[in-house]
Amino acid sequence: MNPYLTNLSKEEKIERLITLLKEENPGYASLAEPADAAGKRRLLRTLMNVRWPGEISAEYQTLQDSLLQEESKERGIVSIKELPTAASLYPCTKIKNADRITLWQGDITRLSADAIVNAANSQLLGCFVPCHGCIDNVIHSAAGVQLRNECARLMEAQGHDEPVGKAKITSGYNLPAKHVIHTVGPIVGQEVTDRQREELRSCYLSCLKLAAKQGLKTIAFCCISTGEFHFPNKEAAQIALQTIDTCLSVLDLSRVVINVFKEEDFHIYKNLFEEQIVSWKI
Known part of the structure; x- marks a missing residue:
């Protein structure tokens, strides 16, 4: 240098x-x-x-x-390992693997983790809208132009758009996270369909399986599809938490962070952790 x-x-x-x-x-x-x-x-x-x-x-x-x-x-770089678990914050939670799940509100580009998850578009090249507030733009802007270049190489080798619900992994470049896992969530119209519910579930499942396959131990999720793609926040949170909790029973991951930015999403997840009876309405 x-x-x-x-x-x-x-x-x-x-x-x-x-x-x-x-x-x-x-x-x-x-x-x-x-x-x-x-x-x-x-x-x-x-x-x-x-x-x-x-x-x-x-x-x-x-x-x-x-x-x-x-x-x-x-x-300010935030280490996932130093964040409290949901089990410690919500000791009465009925979430089975709450001792390996963290709810954290803040900027995902600050997290030092094996991987953070990017809610990408189907071209997987990042957001081209100048200074847009979407997570795709935020992550690419903090990682540097090398991230877009690697995504372009992946897409050229693939030869077609990235399917909804799948996942790809790249380096993190200038992010504190070692890797970025990119997934394309469903775009919701006037109401959510059963197919879109399964696609969102597949996003979380694909990311978790890919992380485990790569030998990663810590991963942080953004709120996939709830922003520009208009998936209802509460239902998306239910799907996310159920999928993460179920997968942690079979995958060798030490910590999964649910990263939220908006106050609304924080309270939705907090309420899910505090519910005394887990009845997933999805």
Whole structure:
């Protein structure tokens, strides 16, 4: 790693990365650059989000990796192993494997785990909408452009879109997590169908089986399909928790984190853990 590049200030790294991405695409030459630091960082994320898969220069990779790892430390890295289990927080829970499940509210890109789960789209290339708030965009933005490049290689080898309910694994690159497991959830219309319930169940099952097959011990799930794909939050949580609890009885995983971002989802899962009778209405 070039010490000169890594010793640049954060703003200098951002400015140089913007220049390198603009040089890749002549159409961006006249793009105005904001004067403030926050605006420049947003522009860099925008250019990363819209960048099509392709090789990157050694200079770009060194600067990007240094910047993203610095930002990761600033956000604060959270070790899954240090988080309390659901069994310790909800001692009266009837969830069988609550001693190996954690409910945690926060930014999934902060988690140090063997794998975090990305709710991907069927192209598996990440979100191209600049600075979009979906988990797909957030994870790719924190991991770096290498993640999109690896996903592109997987999809080229596969030769078709990723089916709903399946899972693929990649490296985590600049994330604290070692790997990212990508799964495509069902898109719900006016009401949930039985097929969509089974597809969502398959997302969790495929991710857990893949993690176990790869010898991973810790995995963190986002709330698959409840955002842009409109699966009802409570029903999705019931499916997720039942599938995770059932799988932990047969798979050699030490900890599964249910990661939520919204207060609504936290309370849904909290209530599920606190129910005295587990009656899965799915």
